[in-house]
Amino acid sequence: MAFLDKFSQALTSEDSIAEKTPSLLTRDFIIKHAAKLGIIIVAAWLYIGLRYNCEASLYHLNQLKEELNDVRYTTIARWGELTGKNKPDIIRRKVLQSDITLEAADEPPIRVK
């Protein structure tokens, strides 16, 4: 308690440590810069908040990118699959296997105009 008493006296006395040795730890200093300290706290709070938001956005962005890639890759895979299955030789063989009475044209089309 004695230490606390001495310390509080030092902070509050007219003849404070601050006057003898430069220090930020004075009551006057804190009261005088309360607004700035408040701004710093708000800025820190904003920084943390914005950083959190930014990370959340990045996370969301990454998810969207993954979804987009998934759609893109699925499209390419399906497109390729259909392209491969549309190969004329495959169609011809399937027509033969299915016993469909469909024959390839042996005469070219006739252009009327």
Next chain:
Amino acid sequence: MSFGKRFAVVLGLILLYICCIAFQSFHTIVSDGDKYRALVGKLNRENQVIPQVRGFIFSDNDEMLAGSLPEYDIYLDFRSTTHPNEKGEINIPADTINKYFSPSGEGSMALAKIAPQRTAAQWSALIQEGYTKRNGHLLIIRALSYTGYKELRQMPYFNKQRYRNGLTRDERAHRYRPFGDTRMAARTIGSVYARKDTAGRIGSGRGGIELAYDSLLRGVPGRGYRQSIRRRMIDIIESEPVNGANVHTTLNVEMQDILDRALGKRILELHADGGWAAVMDVHTGQIKAISNLHRTGDSAVVEDYNHLVEDLYDPGSTFKTVSYMVLLDNDKITPETIVNTGNTAQNPSDWNCHGKHIRDDHPVGTVTADEAIVQSSNIAVAKLTCQAYESNPDAYLAGIEKIGMMNDLALNCDFPGAQAPRKRSTREKTWSKVSLGQISYGYENRIPGLYMLNFYNAIANGGKLMRPYIVREVEKDGKVLYEREPEVVNKNICSPKTLEAVRHALRGVVEHGTAKSINSKRVTIAGKTGTAQRYANGNYDYGNGHYVSFAGFFPFEDPQYSMIVVIDVRPPYPGRPGGGYMAGPVFRQFAEEIYALHCEKSLHDVTPDTLHRRLPEVKRGPQEDTEYLLSKLRLDSLNFKPSELDGVKEIIPNVVGMGAEDALYALETRGLRVQMSGMGRVVRQSLAAGSPAVKGSSIELTLKN
């Protein structure tokens, strides 16, 4: 407690807190520094390469020939079972493995479905063994496709979160070819280094268009780093990757498919070593299909090497057309020039050309120059050439030079590794007295197949030698970066008169010459056969095998496509080797199928018969409308003349053959009362056509289907 004391207490606590932070920071930096630095390195990976997407390669109809997709090697990690997670849990308990990976377990069944190379029981044994050994990197599926991976992730056991099932994957870019890796012009399209080799060429083009246009297809990778956000590793991009441009080729999938099928079938039938063929659009020089097949067994052929552009071969008799053209164009002969080969069926003999015995397989006796080409006589062509140029062979070589077919066309831009023809010169030490004769019928000059095709293409298109090309456009995001226009290398390879004579001879080859077996009733083919002994072990020999070929174009009257087929046959042969019956059927099959699919006839070309009526049957109807319709269809030249009586209102028209509606219109507009019976078209009218139309009188019509 006074304000001062309270203030001191708060300040003291803050200082204590600061001291704690400072102590902890010191402890973290000094004592646990290495550990945390390693962790940071693990969580935030600097200088990550963000992969770009390699450009696509398309056909002439914008069908995908090569694209980029990820593929995966799939592993299972069982080590986590020996190390409890942060909650002290064992991630994959043994009973889970037993449940899913018994021989009839859902996991085993799923694997058997996705990767049928093993049965469910075999998968079960593999997984159980891996689990028992606590294998940390058990490879279960190699090169799984994207759709396969997605399917796997939806199956029992594998649909759990990754750290719950021990599933890990190794992802890499895969060059995806919808038509397969060994067919559909695979060597011309090329491939991509899938894995890192000693030169670090992963993702770079490896042959074909993939290599030729690698700088445009490849794109540029992005840069960034990976950061753990919400317990997930996320790529933070500093520079975006630039995807590659797309290459659009002139290849036509339908033609390529037909060519592959026809050539592959013939190679197997002949038990040949391989064969190559290409099709060119006559007017532009675009390569529409290119096939280089090698037989790998009794029933399989694969694309192995781009022989058509990277191989030189002795063209054999297909070169006789060149000699014939030079002789005609330099007025050394006419098509009617007579040449006596001295070789007849009754008295077979060869021709001694400075010690070289030149033979004909089919004796032709005394023939015209035109017939010498049609019957492909070595003796006749060599005799004509030697008679004309023996004293000045350079003039003959200059004639070939004038055509331009042996000049380097610098095809490397589309075909990496493309060879230029190797042409003989009289200044060479190896030039001999027999060289002129041998060159005239297709030996000594060695040439890539594509150059020979280009020569026949020039004959087909009226004498213009084109520069063959296979890439027509490179674009990125719809913006054209590079576009190729048809390029004429030589406007006139010969005079029109010479060209006409050459074309006549080439048609004769198919009509009644060495390729008469491929004379088609559907499509008119013109071309030349070729049979050349293979040069191997320092000499030409029957036992080395033969290149049998056919080069030509179709349809003869209005050529649309030129084509060459070369087959590398080895003895024993079913008969004497010959381009007509060996390579010709490939040409014919392709020509007939493509003629029906890609060519068209004008109405005026159609011979009227029961199936094809030249003039659509006009059942009269309103004259003005009919005339308007026929003029729009440009059928007015086909002598449609409506009956003169049809326009006269006072005369009863002939309505036989008309439908009910038209007949009713024609008669009622003349004030007649119409009674109809039956259905279909008018087969009888009660009042004769041409008699006066009296208003209010009745007319009976009989209709019948």
